[in-house]
Amino acid sequence: MPRKVELLKIVEIDLDRWGFKNCIAYLTSSIDITGCKLRIVPPPGARVVGAFPSWPEYMEEFLEWKIKAYRRIFEEEVKYSFGVRLDLEGRVDPGFFILSAWMVKPQGDELMKLVFDLAASFDFKLIVSPIQIHYNLDGSKTGILELSARKGVLQGEIVFKPVTPIVAGTVEAYIKDDILPFVVSLREVEEDIVLVEKYRLVLRLPDLVCLG
Known part of the structure; x- marks a missing residue:
């Protein structure tokens, strides 16, 4: 029976300049993975300018750390974790995401209209905050707005009252x-250990200034 090590990969990109911000590799397992090695190949075009909690022991065509896992209790179960964050520079090839419209327009009576037109080759969600959304029947709601794309496309307009x-x-x-x-692997592990990964992409849209 394979023993699992869960891997969460995150890449964050600033769409204002189409530049890399950081990438994260985070391991969680019921197995003590201390002594194994974590190997990372950053995304193409990314330059590593910082590493937390430490720089790798090897840094050439790939980066490699000897794992020192920390022990914690999660839902009454012992877990072992290890993570690395790399601060990045470099321009991203924008081919996988299209930002056709992302703007606000004055709407009168202290209101603004958010206009957006986004497309990608994958499904995604748009998170907007903080805003106060006006509904015809339900009054208003302040907080975070989440919208999900359909078949990789998200278009629309929303009238809101700026909170900030x-x-x-x-x-x-x-x-x-x-x-x-964004390639992450485990080295010097026992044969029955398998890596189960999730890869999250975070795109920071340009901030919008709400001035009537």
């Missing part, structure tokens, strides 16, 4: 390496 002068937008999706390669 700045509205932030984020696109999040779970993708595969064929969209944006």
Whole structure:
């Protein structure tokens, strides 16, 4: 019976300049993986300018750390974890995501209209905050707005009342390496250990200034 090590991969990109921000590899398992090695190949075009909690022991065509897992109790079960964050620079090839419209327009009576037109080769969700959304029947709701794309497309307009002068937008999706390669592997592990991964992409949209 294979023993699983869960891997969460995250790449964060700033769409204002189509530049890399950081990438994260986080391991969780009921197995003590101390002594194994974590190997990372950053996304193409990314330059590593910082590493937390430490720089790798090897840094050439790939980066490699000797794992020192920390023990914790989660839902009454012992878990072992290890993670690395790399601060990145470099321009991203924008081919996998199209930002056709992302703007606000004055709507009168202290209201603004958010206009968005986003497309990708994968499903994603758009998160907008903080805003106060007005409904015809239900009054208003302040907080975070989440919208899901259909077949990789998300278009629309939403009237809202600004809570702050700045509205932030984020696109999040779970993708595969064929969209944006970010290769993470375990080395010097026992044969029955398998890596089960999830790969999350975070795209930070340009901040919108709400001035009437």
